[in-house]
Amino acid sequence: MISWPGLVAQLTEIVLAVLLAPVLLGWVNQCRAWLQNKSGPGILQPYRTLRKLFAKEAVLAHTASPLFRATPYVLFACMCLAAAIVPTLGTDLPFSPAADAIALVGIFALARVFIALAAMDIGTAFGTLGARREMMVGFLAEPALLMVLFTASLISHSTSLATIVERLAHMQFVIYPSLAFAGVAFTMVSLAENARIPVDNPSTHLELTMIHEAMVLEYSGRHLALIEWSAALKLFVYSCIGIALFFPFGIAEGGDALGLLLALPALVAKLAVGGFAMAVIEMVSAKMRIFRAPEYLGTAFLLAVLAMLIHLLLES
Amino acid sequence: MPASGSALQLILGVILLWLALGLAGVFFPRNLHLVSRVLFPAGALGALALAAAALDALGGAAQSLVLPLGLPDLPFHLRLDALSAFFLLLLGAVTAGISVFAAGYFRQGEGTPPGLQCLYYHVFIASMALVLLADDAYAFMVFWETMALSSYFLVTSDHTKAEIRRAGFLYLLIAHVGAIGILLCFGVLHGTGDYTFDTMRAVQLAPFWATVAFALALFGFGAKAGMLPLHVWLPEAHPAAPSPVSALMSAVMLKTAIYGLLRVLFDLLHLQVWWWGVVILGLGLATALYGVVFSAVQSDMKRLLAYSSIENIGFILVGIGLAVTFQAYGMRALAALSLTAALYHSINHAFFKSLLFLATGSVLHATRERALGKLGGLIHRMPWVAWLALIGTLAIAGLPPLNGFVSEWLLLQAFLFSPTLPHAYLNMLVPVAAAAVVLAAALAGYVMVKFYGVVFLGQPRETSLATAHDAGIWERAGLVWLAAGCIALGVAPVAVIGIIDAVSGQLLGRTLGASATGWMFLTPISADRASYAPFLFLIVILFVWLLTWLAVRYFYHGGLRRAPPWDCGFPAQTARMQDTAEGFGQPIRQVFEPFFRMQRDLPTPFDAKPRYRVTVEDRLWYWLYLPIVRVTEMLTRVVTLLQRGRISVYLTYSFVTLLVLLLFVR
Numbered sequence: 001m002i003s004w005p006g007l008v009a010q011l012t013e014i015v016l017a018v019l020l021a022p023v024l025l026g027w028v029n030q031c032r033a034w035l036q037n038k039s040g041p042g043i044l045q046p047y048r049t050l051r052k053l054f055a056k057e058a059v060l061a062h063t064a065s066p067l068f069r070a071t072p073y074v075l076f077a078c079m080c081l082a083a084a085i086v087p088t089l090g091t092d093l094p095f096s097p098a099a100d101a102i103a104l105v106g107i108f109a110l111a112r113v114f115i116a117l118a119a120m121d122i123g124t125a126f127g128t129l130g131a132r133r134e135m136m137v138g139f140l141a142e143p144a145l146l147m148v149l150f151t152a153s154l155i156s157h158s159t160s161l162a163t164i165v166e167r168l169a170h171m172q173f174v175i176y177p178s179l180a181f182a183g184v185a186f187t188m189v190s191l192a193e194n195a196r197i198p199v200d201n202p203s204t205h206l207e208l209t210m211i212h213e214a215m216v217l218e219y220s221g222r223h224l225a226l227i228e229w230s231a232a233l234k235l236f237v238y239s240c241i242g243i244a245l246f247f248p249f250g251i252a253e254g255g256d257a258l259g260l261l262l263a264l265p266a267l268v269a270k271l272a273v274g275g276f277a278m279a280v281i282e283m284v285s286a287k288m289r290i291f292r293a294p295e296y297l298g299t300a301f302l303l304a305v306l307a308m309l310i311h312l313l314l315e316s
Numbered sequence: 317m318p319a320s321g322s323a324l325q326l327i328l329g330v331i332l333l334w335l336a337l338g339l340a341g342v343f344f345p346r347n348l349h350l351v352s353r354v355l356f357p358a359g360a361l362g363a364l365a366l367a368a369a370a371l372d373a374l375g376g377a378a379q380s381l382v383l384p385l386g387l388p389d390l391p392f393h394l395r396l397d398a399l400s401a402f403f404l405l406l407l408g409a410v411t412a413g414i415s416v417f418a419a420g421y422f423r424q425g426e427g428t429p430p431g432l433q434c435l436y437y438h439v440f441i442a443s444m445a446l447v448l449l450a451d452d453a454y455a456f457m458v459f460w461e462t463m464a465l466s467s468y469f470l471v472t473s474d475h476t477k478a479e480i481r482r483a484g485f486l487y488l489l490i491a492h493v494g495a496i497g498i499l500l501c502f503g504v505l506h507g508t509g510d511y512t513f514d515t516m517r518a519v520q521l522a523p524f525w526a527t528v529a530f531a532l533a534l535f536g537f538g539a540k541a542g543m544l545p546l547h548v549w550l551p552e553a554h555p556a557a558p559s560p561v562s563a564l565m566s567a568v569m570l571k572t573a574i575y576g577l578l579r580v581l582f583d584l585l586h587l588q589v590w591w592w593g594v595v596i597l598g599l600g601l602a603t604a605l606y607g608v609v610f611s612a613v614q615s616d617m618k619r620l621l622a623y624s625s626i627e628n629i630g631f632i633l634v635g636i637g638l639a640v641t642f643q644a645y646g647m648r649a650l651a652a653l654s655l656t657a658a659l660y661h662s663i664n665h666a667f668f669k670s671l672l673f674l675a676t677g678s679v680l681h682a683t684r685e686r687a688l689g690k691l692g693g694l695i696h697r698m699p700w701v702a703w704l705a706l707i708g709t710l711a712i713a714g715l716p717p718l719n720g721f722v723s724e725w726l727l728l729q730a731f732l733f734s735p736t737l738p739h740a741y742l743n744m745l746v747p748v749a750a751a752a753v754v755l756a757a758a759l760a761g762y763v764m765v766k767f768y769g770v771v772f773l774g775q776p777r778e779t780s781l782a783t784a785h786d787a788g789i790w791e792r793a794g795l796v797w798l799a800a801g802c803i804a805l806g807v808a809p810v811a812v813i814g815i816i817d818a819v820s821g822q823l824l825g826r827t828l829g830a831s832a833t834g835w836m837f838l839t840p841i842s843a844d845r846a847s848y849a850p851f852l853f854l855i856v857i858l859f860v861w862l863l864t865w866l867a868v869r870y871f872y873h874g875g876l877r878r879a880p881p882w883d884c885g886f887p888a889q890t891a892r893m894q895d896t897a898e899g900f901g902q903p904i905r906q907v908f909e910p911f912f913r914m915q916r917d918l919p920t921p922f923d924a925k926p927r928y929r930v931t932v933e934d935r936l937w938y939w940l941y942l943p944i945v946r947v948t949e950m951l952t953r954v955v956t957l958l959q960r961g962r963i964s965v966y967l968t969y970s971f972v973t974l975l976v977l978l979l980f981v982r
Contacts, residue, residue: 054868057875061882063775065695067706077860081853097837097847098856099716102725106716109761113713116765120895123693123774124883128895131769135762136903142761143754146728150750153732159846207884218882221875222868294907305751312735312744 006092009260010084013093016264017083021236022046022229024271031279046232050225058221061122071118072219072226078111079233088240089263090252091162100159101149104241105142108193111230112138119215126207130214133290137192137199137211140297144189147304148182152245154311155179161244169248178315181307183246187281188300190238192293195231197282199293209287236271243270323373324381324396324449327404330366331445334359334438341434351430352419352790359438360415366445367408373401374818380451386458393512395451398822399583402659402815403448403575409801410567410666411441417674417794418560420787421681427474433558436473440466440564447572453502453511456576460498464491467569470561471553483552490549494539498576501532505584516584526585530592533580534599540573542626543633544603545936551610554622555686559677562618563670566625571662574632581640582823590739593641594746596633601749604630604756609911612763612904613932615688615897617676620767621669624712627756628665631727632658634753638730639824641746645738648826652817653840654730656828659816661723664711664805668720671708671798672767675701678787678795679771683780688767688897693776697784702772704795711802713764714757717850717857719805722812722838724757729846759904766900775891807851809838898930905932913938 026043033040060069082104084095099107116131116138153159155176156167192199195212204210207217216227244251250266252259288296337355344350373379378397385392396404418437422430443462450456468491472484502511507519521529539546554562581588607626614620635658642651676686678701685691695702711718731750737743776782787795805812817827828840839847868874883889905912913933919926958969 054872057873057877059877059879059882062878062880063693063696065773067695067773073861073864074857076864077857080860081856084856095852095856097839097843098849098852100846100848102728102846103716103721103848103853106714106721106725109713109758110710110715113710113715113761113765117769117773120765120769120773121695122881122883123891123894124881124889125886125893125895126883128769128774128900131765132895132900132903135765136907139755139758139762142758143751146754147751150728150732150747154735154747158844159729159732160844163844217884222872226864226868291906294903301751301755305748308747308751309744312747 005257006094009090010093010095012260013088013090014080014084017088017233017236017240018080018229020271021232022050024236024239024275025232027272027275028235028279031276032282035279035283046228050229053220053225053228054222056221058223060220061218063122064218065121068118068121068218069223071114072223072230074114075111075230076226076233078107078114079230079237082107082237083233083240085161086237086240087162087165087244087251088267090260091166092253093162096160096162101153101161101164102146102159104161105146105149108145108234109138109142111234115215115227119218122218124218126210126214126217130211130217133211134215137293137297140294140301141189141192144185144297144301144304145193147301147308148186148189148245151178151182151304151307151311154308155315165244165248165251166253168245169251169253176311176315178307178311179246181303181310183242185300185304185307186242186245188296188303190242191278191281192297192300194235194238196278198285198288199296201287204287209290211290239271239274240267242274243267323369323376323401324379324394326369327366327396327445327449328381328394330362330369331442333362334442337362338435338438338442341431341438343431345429345431348423348430351434352422355434355438356415356419356422359441360412360419363408363412363415363441365408367405367412370401370404370408371815374398374405374815386454390452390454390511392455392458393451394446394449394455395513396449398818399575399578400448402819403571403662404445405815406571406663406666407441407445407448407568410670410798411564413794413797413801414560414563414567414670414674415794416797417563417677417791420790420794421558421560421677427476427558428469433470433473436466436469437561437564440470440561441568444568444572448575451513453499453506453513453516457495457499457502460495463569463572464488464495467557467561467565471557471565473558473561474556480556483549483556487549487553490539490546494536494546497532497536497539499536501529501536501580504529504532505580513579513584517586520586523587523589526587527589527592529580529585530589533577534596537573537577537580538599541570541577541629541633542603543599543629544606544626545940547603547607547626548934548937548941550626551614551619551622554625554673555616555618559618559673559680562622563673563677566622566673567666567670570625570629571666574629574636574658574662577636578823581636582643588640588644590641590644590742593637593639593644594742595637596640597637597746597749600630600633600635600637601752601756602630603627603633605752606630606911608756608759608763609904609908610932610934612759612766613901613912615901616686617679617688617691617767617771618673618686620688620763621672621676624760624763625665625669627760628661628669628712630756631724631753632661632665634658634749635661635723635727635730638727638734638746641737641742642730643824647736648824649828649841650730650733650736651824652820652826652828653726653733655820655824656813656816656840657723657726657730659819660726660809660812663812664719664723664802667798667801667805668708668711671795671802672705672712674791674795674798675705675708676771678791682784682786685778688770690778691771691776691781692774692891692894693772693781694784695772697776697781698772698786700792701787701795704792704799705772706768707799707802709764709768711806713761715761716848717806717853719802722806722809722848722850724753725848726840727753729840732846733841762904766897770895770897770900774894777891777894777896807854808835809848809850810835813838813840905930911935
């Protein structure tokens with residue numbers, strides 16, 4: 001069942017995701033800078049950061065256990081696997097039977113548990129604080145994300161992401177109100193999961209408000225580089241999930257080469273628009289107090305459940 | 317591997333061996349060497365043989381046997397069918413690990429002498445095996461009670477402490493209240509014939525009486541399983557017991573209740589009604605959420621795990637509820653899917669929960685500390701226990717590619733089919749129930765990060781932890797066996813479902829058929845619909861890990877320097893500044909505040925030695941149990957009025973009774 005073009009497309013997709021992910025992050029930061037009337041560091045800045053971090057010596061706390069050193073690699077592997085199963089260019093993915101939409105949420109959960117454990121490993125005040133907050137955001141965001149994917153699965157009668165995309169792409173003349181609700185819920189969840197405003201601020205320097213940054217405070221050198229890269233990959237994968245679920249047009253079906261070639265500019269364009277939208281959202285909203293986050297994520301969860309109910313009530 | 321016909325005999329042989337080992341312990345109560353080096357390892361070997369025999373019997377026809385024991389006209393009927401064999405397999409496989417661990421665990425001078433522990437322990441596992449084999453109500457109840465009593469003695473093995481005696485009493489009380497329910501259930505089921513299960517299968521009950529039998533079974537077995545609101549004994553009894561016993565109770569004894577429920581629902585009752593399934597589903601959801609929310613705020617590691625057992629029982633009940641509803645509507649393939657999820661979760665929970673309970677046992681022995689707030693940093697002192705416990709932690713948090721995820725995945729797949737239910741409200745409400753399942757599963761991740769992070773990671777919170785030692789060779793062996801089970805169950809789901817199919821074939825007349833595309837891909841229903849390949853998953857993760865590691869090594873230097881923790885440049889960092897269990901549970905206390913009955917003592921800012929105290933209690937205890945206690949007390953006061961302590965009064969009672977009897981009987 002594994003075809004050669006499929007395998008080539010699969011590997012291209014993973015490599016593309018790994019290489020393009022920092023650009024997306026750079027693009028979002030650049031847009032934000034422009035919107036704030038600053039000139040910005042350029043969209044290639046994340047690469048320079050990564051190169052610098054990889055070249056640096058890693059400083060490790062005396063109390064760090066092997067778990068702490070293994071975590072960056074686990075994170076990176078999880079995000080690569082996630083990138084492998086989300087259809088970005090084509091739907092003919094040999095890896096796609098390995099993990100479906102539910103397993104995708106499982107991959108993100110695995111990564112989150114590992115980084116939270118690593119944050120607790122050193123035994124500093126900020127590390128445990130970050131771990132606790134991250135797990136709080138996680139246990140609220142994870143069900144919301146799964147409910148969004150559930151809605152899409154109910155519409156397309158499959159939990160395989162490739163099949164979901166194929167079926168959703170063929171329904172462009174039917175309006176799905178449930179997908180609109182799910183889309184809003186998904187946007188809210190992806191902001192929270194990727195440590196963006198309004199739940200977390202990626203560029204904060206105030207330790208007391210940190211979530212993600214507090215967890216990785218003790219990392220340095222190549223470990224930090226891998227974590228930063230994984231974070232960029234996570235943003236990329238989330239954006240691709242959003243595109244796959246809500247704007248699947250242009251993703252090649254099957255393994256035809258022309259479709260894949262056309263899918264690439266379509267993907268880049270969609271990501272550019274999505275990144276700009278994210279920068280706008282971050283510009284116009286303020287960071288919430290940490291205990292407003294449950295309300296925010298609870299809203300996302302309810303919207304996702306509502307999306308499912310609407311589908312069951314009106315569309316089935 | 318024995319010939320198929322002799323599997324039942326072999327299992328009975330193992331049970332006899334266990335009883336003999338227990339008796340041997342009685343004759344040498346203080347001979348620790350004999351108990352730990354001969355009796356417990358022999359018991360573990362017996363458990364392995366039992367698991368092998370059960371595995372062998374799974375595919376074959378049911379075997380039965382009449383034991384001429386018990387009362388003159390009531391021999392014990394035993395029967396080994398697929399359902400019994402599956403739970404015996406679970407019992408044998410898990411007990412093998414726990415017995416090996418117990419060989420290194422029981423010591424001199426900790427409550428009951430080791431020889432007596434050995435007796436209770438082996439009687440306990442033997443009675444659980446016999447409960448699973450029993451084929452008439454009389455034998456079932458005798459073994460059920462033996463199980464309750466032997467575990468009571470195990471729970472109270474440290475009986476010098478008042479709170480342990482109290483926990484034991486509560487356990488015994490609820491076990492017996494539940495047993496009454498089961499007894500009455502059998503009473504309803506048997507119709508007019510004798511008490512063998514064969515008779516019960518043949519009886520055609522009216523729907524009303526079938527519902528009564530269902531309600532009694534749910535009550536009776538629910539009390540044993542820790543279903544809401546009969547769960548209160550569980551968080552008391554599990555921490556009180558020695559760790560191998562907590563592991564056995566949580567891993568196997570709770571499953572005998574699940575077994576009993578399945579036996580009554582799908583085997584003895586000849587019909588299923590759709591709303592029974594909804595009732596079980598609702599109770600299961602409530603149990604799962606309640607269990608996980610409470611487990612998040614515990615600060616005693618064994619209580620945390622006990623509440624997490626309640627949560628897992630909730631998941632199993634959800635699966636059973638879905639199976640009943642689907643079966644009632646004749647949707648057998650989906651019923652098989654839900655039942656498979658429930659059974660898969662049963663065996664998963666048996667493995668990871670016993671692994672974690674045993675790990676807490678090692679920690680307890682090494683540190684003499686059960687409070688999470690006084691542990692920490694044990695990964696450096698106890699690497700074996702810590703790394704093996706990490707496997708259990710990831711498994712119980714429901715993370716791929718380990719076993720907990722597989723059963724949750726199957727359960728969610730079953731939910732995804734619930735919109736096809738031919739009932740106008742169910743087809744909308746049941747899918748939404750999936751949201752609650754997902755919330756509970758995500759919270760389980762929170763709880764396990766708290767458990768593992770506070771116990772094993774960070775810096776030691778007490779100086780005494782510096783002398784903690786790793787587990788001995790026997791304890792390690794037991795832990796390794798269970799951890800290997802977690803991995804195997806996680807990466808080879810198709811093989812496991814092949815085993816479970818025998819059970820769903822017997823109970824539902826339909827098997828799931830786990831894969832259409834080879835052993836690697838788990839594709840229930842159809843490959844197009846959903847597929848999951850945990851082995852491939854694991855391979856990809858390990859491959860990318862290796863590739864990244866090599867690439868980083870090759871392109872950049874591997875320079876590394878050890879330094880004090882940075883912590884934003886704060887130099888006066890101490891171990892007490894880490895989150896304690898209470899600190900880590902604080903978001904949960906805030907988000908789920910209505911669940912708890914909380915009392916907080918906050919220090920004023922001017923306290924020289926500030927103390928912060930928070931107690932979190934179960935509201936159900938105040939809403940349900942204390943009123944019952946009050947009513948009981950009131951009734952006893954009324955009854956005491958009869959008791960005068962004077963013989964003339966009692967003679968008057970006898971006289972009046974006689975008169976009344978004469979009047980009615982004539």
